[in-house]
Amino acid sequence: AQKITQTQPGMFVQEKEAVTLDCTYDTSDPSYGLFWYKQPSSGEMIFLIYQGSYDQQNATEGRYSLNFQKARKSANLVISASQLGDSAMYFCAMREELTSGTYKYIFGTGTRLKVLA
């Protein structure tokens, strides 16, 4: 079975600094997708970044980049130049194919990031 592990329940970072949120995954599928979502205190899930298992380059979206190390099965999220508004819960997720051919997401337990002024 596929699994997502986020080992950091909480992280602090100083404003304007960079921070790395860890995510490791386990799957036997050769084709998979990895995602990061941000969940602010209001509760909604905000898509941040996606990395496909066959993508040659690490994904980047503005201040977000994904440090994808396939051999180590890690997909860490890097947030550069942290802002106070980055304070939130961050979830790593993997797309798992279901027997019906549809997909579901498996989520990690999340990392709560607090940006300090």
Added chain:
Amino acid sequence: EPEVTQTPSHQVTQMGQEVILRCVPISNHLYFYWYRQILGQKVEFLVSFYNNEISEKSEIFDDQFSVERPDGSNFTLKIRSTKLEDSAMYFCASSRTPASASEQFFGPGTRLTVL
């Protein structure tokens, strides 16, 4: 930009009552999903839906739960007789195709509180 919408944003109900959570997926999406997040825990898959029937469901999705696409736009999750442990955030999601490399688009969630 198209988005998934959910109503209500917060629902409070008494134990044993029926609730219907509503979702409007993105208009050209064909695959629909419900997830649940109990407070402080991770998001869990409940059910996927395509072509007017359930494609897959998790062990959480027991006989108390049902889903329906009553018209061309809405996608609903019904809990027949709510229990205290049903209190959670419920997220609807949709995708254009199952094999799409793009993500499922999540709605903003409905916070269900069962008293």
